[in-house]
Amino acid sequence: MKIPEKSTPEDVLWHRLESYRCGDLDWRSGRAFGYVYDAGQRAAQVAKQAYVEFLAENALDPTTFPSVARLENEVVAMVACHLEAGPDVVGNFTSGGTESIMLAVKAARDCLRARRPEIREPEMVLPVTAHAAFHKAGHYLDVKPIVVRVDETSFAADVAAVRQAITPNTIMLVGSAPSYAHGVVDPIAELGALARERELWLHVDACIGGFLLLYFRRLGASVPDFDLRVPGVSSLSVDLHKYAYAAKGASVILYASRELRRHQIFSCARWTGYSVVNTTVQSTKSAGPIAGA
Ligand SMILES: Cc1ncc(COP(=O)(O)O)c(C=O)c1O
Numbered sequence: 247m248k249i250p251e252k253s254t255p256e257d258v259l260w261h262r263l264e265s266y267r268c269g270d271l272d273w274r275s276g277r278a279f280g281y282v283y284d285a286g287q288r289a290a291q292v293a294k295q296a297y298v299e300f301l302a303e304n305a306l307d308p309t310t311f312p313s314v315a316r317l318e319n320e321v322v323a324m325v326a327c328h329l330e331a332g333p334d335v336v337g338n339f340t341s342g343g344t345e346s347i348m349l350a351v352k353a354a355r356d357c358l359r360a361r362r363p364e365i366r367e368p369e370m371v372l373p374v375t376a377h378a379a380f381h382k383a384g385h386y387l388d389v390k391p392i393v394v395r396v397d398e399t400s401f402a403a404d405v406a407a408v409r410q411a412i413t414p415n416t417i418m419l420v421g422s423a424p425s426y427a428h429g430v431v432d433p434i435a436e437l438g439a440l441a442r443e444r445e446l447w448l449h450v451d452a453c454i455g456g457f458l459l460l461y462f463r464r465l466g467a468s469v470p471d472f473d474l475r476v477p478g479v480s481s482l483s484v485d486l487h488k489y490a491y492a493a494k495g496a497s498v499i500l501y502a503s504r505e506l507r508r509h510q511i512f513s514c515a516r517w518t519g520y521s522v523v524n525t526t527v528q529s530t531k532s533a534g535p536i537a538g539a
Contacts (some may be wrong), residue, residue, distance in 0.1 A: 280426070285491035297493045305339075325484055325498045328460060329473045336507050337500035343453035344379040346483035346499040349510045351383035351418065353481065353501065354447035356509035358417035361445075370418035371411045373403035373432060375425035377451055389417065401425070403432035405440060412444055423452040423459060423472035431455065435471050438478025447480045447506075453497065456484025480506050 254262075273282040284290070300314070308315030318339040326335050340346045355368055369390045372380050376393075384391045394407040403421055419441050421432035434450055441448035450472060452459070463469040474482050479502060486496035501507035 283488050283491055289491055293491065293493045321486070322498055322500070325456070325486075326500060329456065329482070329484070329500070330460075331474045331500060334503045335474055335500055336504050337498050338507075338510070340497045340499055341495035342487065342497045343377070343451070343483055343485045344382065345495075346453065346485070346497045347377065347379040347449070347451060348383040348386065349499050350449045350481040350483060351380065351387050351389055353506060353510040354418040354449065355387055355389050357447060357480075357506060360509070362417075365415055365417060367415050368417040369413060369415045370420060371408050371416060372420050373408065373422070373425075375401060375403070375428055375430065375432075376420050376422060377426050377453070380420055380451075390415075392416070396430075401428040401430045403437065405433055405436045408437065409440055412446070416444070416446060418447040418449065420449050420451065421472075423450050423455045425451075426454060431459070431470050431472055433470065434473075434476050434479065438476045441478040441480070448478050450474075450476075450479055450482040453483050453485040454488050456482070457486075457489040474500060474502055 271278055271281070273284065276284070278284075300317075303311045303314050305311065305314045305318070308318075321339055322337040326337065338349070340349060351370065354370070358365060358368060367390060368388070369392050370380065370384060371392050371394060373396050374393050375396050381391050383389070392411045392413075394411045395404055396402060396407075397404050408419060419437055421434045421437045422430075423434060424431045434448075437448055440446075452472060455472070459469045459472060473479070481502070482500045484498050484500070486492035486498065487494040490496075499510070501510070
């Protein structure tokens, strides 16, 4: 298909765009599980307007656009506050659950690379219910997924199976809160204890539940501990474009400490040999914003 030589009249363009949607799922009638999180027209209108207001600004350079850095800091701080995280917790805004998970796997890999350089072929233990994003991250980052069974009745992670799967190459354990396909919260406290015992990174995937679960608890539901207050949890992902009803793509990755988040940061200096004298540049993913501070 060629780029049109002549411009398209606006009304034709809008009509064409609308016509492209005729085969899509009718999510407005409530027929979508996942994909679209519908908070109703009023909230959608506000999200749309805010999105359009910042269409041009670029998070690449927060010294040029301090407004965007401020937004990131405020959003991360609000998410941390919602999850009642302690004062050491820091984080970043990302484009979605998959990016948050990729960054967590990258941070875990580089952290364990520094702590245990003898590990040449790192592995992460995944309950079979863990999201596909971990497999994608493993593929990109050369961390081998070791998939283990879950409890046959509850579909929750089987901690004994996770323990059995740990080898001298293991760097990371994963739990979901809850898992995408079954909506089951894994026993995060037990996984945290195991991670501490074996000195491993534990990531909690709360992409879908990070916002909801605490509201459920406030409504009286019994929700097991799943967040960064659980000893042994190193990082946690929580999506804003799911049950926080933000426009896509919006997610937050939180770390238990600045020291752990350090391993998420990509620095060209590390790979090119340039030495960085002043690392106070406030870039979203390159030099460590004050997000969550
Ligand atoms: C539990 C869980 N983790 C991760 C993801 C990946 O998130 P995203 O689609 O925003 O990349 C999803 C998406 O549905 C999810 O439900």
